[in-house]
Amino acid sequence: MTNSVSSSTAFDLVILGAGMTGASLVHLLQPALQTGMRIALIDRQQIHWTEDVLERPPSFDGRATALAWGSRQLLRRMGCWEALIDRACAIQHIQVSDRGRFGQTHLHASEQGTEALGYIVENAVLGRALLQGLGAYPNVTLLSDTDVQRVDMISGGSQLTLAGGESITTALLVLADGGRSGLAQQLGIRQQREEYDSVALVTQVEMDREHLHWAYERFSDHGPVAFLPLQQRHFAVVWTLPPDDCERILALPDPLFAEQLQQQIGYRCGRIKRIGERFSYPLALVCSCEQVRRGLVLLGNAAHSLHPVAGQGFNLALRDTAALAARLLESWAMKRPLGDLAVLLDYAQQQQRDQGNTIIASDLLPRLFAHPGKLTALGRGAGLMALASLTTPRRLLALHAMGLGQPAPRFASAPISAQSFSRLESADAL
Numbered sequence: 001m002t003n004s005v006s007s008s009t010a011f012d013l014v015i016l017g018a019g020m021t022g023a024s025l026v027h028l029l030q031p032a033l034q035t036g037m038r039i040a041l042i043d044r045q046q047i048h049w050t051e052d053v054l055e056r057p058p059s060f061d062g063r064a065t066a067l068a069w070g071s072r073q074l075l076r077r078m079g080c081w082e083a084l085i086d087r088a089c090a091i092q093h094i095q096v097s098d099r100g101r102f103g104q105t106h107l108h109a110s111e112q113g114t115e116a117l118g119y120i121v122e123n124a125v126l127g128r129a130l131l132q133g134l135g136a137y138p139n140v141t142l143l144s145d146t147d148v149q150r151v152d153m154i155s156g157g158s159q160l161t162l163a164g165g166e167s168i169t170t171a172l173l174v175l176a177d178g179g180r181s182g183l184a185q186q187l188g189i190r191q192q193r194e195e196y197d198s199v200a201l202v203t204q205v206e207m208d209r210e211h212l213h214w215a216y217e218r219f220s221d222h223g224p225v226a227f228l229p230l231q232q233r234h235f236a237v238v239w240t241l242p243p244d245d246c247e248r249i250l251a252l253p254d255p256l257f258a259e260q261l262q263q264q265i266g267y268r269c270g271r272i273k274r275i276g277e278r279f280s281y282p283l284a285l286v287c288s289c290e291q292v293r294r295g296l297v298l299l300g301n302a303a304h305s306l307h308p309v310a311g312q313g314f315n316l317a318l319r320d321t322a323a324l325a326a327r328l329l330e331s332w333a334m335k336r337p338l339g340d341l342a343v344l345l346d347y348a349q350q351q352q353r354d355q356g357n358t359i360i361a362s363d364l365l366p367r368l369f370a371h372p373g374k375l376t377a378l379g380r381g382a383g384l385m386a387l388a389s390l391t392t393p394r395r396l397l398a399l400h401a402m403g404l405g406q407p408a409p410r411f412a413s414a415p416i417s418a419q420s421f422s423r424l425e426s427a428d429a430l
C-alpha cells in the first residue's frame, strides 16, 4: 500500500470514497490486485495509520449497522469477518410490535435453519475491520485527506484533478462518495430526492438485564424505534421522529430522555440504566437517475440512499458491490477494458430488481407504520397478527431481513484468493 502520487499517475481503477462501500470493493477485487490491477482509494477525510493501527476511520461514526446474513457471508469471503467475530452480536429473535395495540410477530433464526437472523456491529468496529485489511494488499494507493476537485471524462476513462493540483487518470472511476456526491452532480447526473420529513435519532443504551440476542422493532404513530442488541446489556437504538420532536428530545437531559425512550419501547427488554451519546440524521430517499456510464459507476449511497428502518442501505450496497466486482474480475481476466459500457450496463441490469425491491420495501415500511391515521394503525395491527400466524409471509420477511430474499452474488463460497481468480479466468466459476 502506498499513499502518495505524482502527477499523471495512471490507475486501472479509482474509487472515490473510503467508506464502507469503497473499502468493500477493494477487498472484493483482491484476486485482481494479486495480478497487477492498480487501484487508488481516495477520501477527503484523514486516515491515521500508526503501526498498522487505524486511529480514526472516516465515515464510521457512532452508529451501528445491522448486517444481514448474506452480508456476513460476503464479509467472510472478503477476509474481514474474523476481525468482527468477537464484536458482532448475533440476532437470534426479532419482535415486531405496534405501540398501544394488539398484534406482534416474532421471527426466530431456528425457524430459518441459520445461526442468526443477522448481526449488529458498531460502525467504528466495522470501519476498522474494513480499512485495516487493505494495508496488506499490493498495488493499492490510499490517498486520504485528499479532495477531488474535478473529473473530466477522456478517451479510455477519466482524469481527476486533486485539490493539491496533481492529476491522475483511470480506466474506471467508481463514485462511492456518499449521498451528496458532488462529482456526480458535476458530471450532470441527476438525483431523485424525496424527503421523509423525519429524522433518525441514534444512540446506545445499557439496560438492567441481558438482551439474550433479541432485537425489537416497535412502531407508533410517531414512527418506528429499533433496539438492536450489542454487548450483553447494550442496545443500539434508532428512533425515527418528526424533525421538531427530534430537536426537542435531543435537548433533554439524560433522565428525561431515558423516560421518553422507555415509554416508546415499553419494558419488553428491561429498564434503561444508561444513555450514550446521541446523534441525528435527516432522512430522505435519494436515488441517482444514472448508475453507469462508459468508464463510470455510482455505488453505495451515491447510487441510492434509503430509509434506515429496514437496515438495508449497506446490505444492498454490498450486494451491488459484489456483483460489480464479479463483472470487473471477469473483464480483468479476459483483458477487457474495465470501463466497457456493455459490461457496466449488464451489471446495472443484473442489480435492477434487487435494488427496486429493496428500495420499495424500505420506503413502504416507514410510510405504512408512521401514518397517524387510526385505520392505518388498525390495519397494521391486524397485519402483524396475520403475519404471526402465517408461516410463508413470516419466512419471506425473515429472509428479506437476512438479505437472503435476493439472488446470491456470483462468487464461489470460499474466501477470495488468487486461486479463486484462476478459477474465474477459466470462466467456469461464473
Ligand SMILES: Cc1cc2nc3c(=O)[nH]c(=O)nc-3n(C[C@H](O)[C@H](O)[C@H](O)COP(=O)(O)OP(=O)(O)OC[C@H]3O[C@@H](n4cnc5c(N)ncnc54)[C@H](O)[C@@H]3O)c2cc1C
Pocket: 016, 017, 018, 019, 020, 021, 022, 042, 043, 044, 045, 058, 059, 063, 064, 065, 066, 067, 146, 147, 148, 176, 177, 178, 179, 181, 182, 183, 200, 202, 238, 281, 299, 300, 301, 302, 308, 310, 311, 312, 313, 314, 315, 316, 317
Ligand atoms: C441512522 C442510520 C442507520 C443505518 N443503519 C443501517 C443498518 O442497520 N444496516 C444497513 O445496511 N445500512 C444502514 N444504514 C445505511 C448505511 O449507513 C449506508 O448505506 C452506508 O453508510 C453507505 O456507505 P457509503 O460508503 O456508500 O457512503 P458514506 O458512508 O457516505 O461514505 C462516503 C465517503 O466518501 C468520502 N467523500 C465524499 N466526497 C468526497 C470527495 N469529493 N473527495 C474525496 N472523498 C469524498 C467521504 O469522506 C466518505 O468517507 C443506516 C443509515 C443511517 C443514516
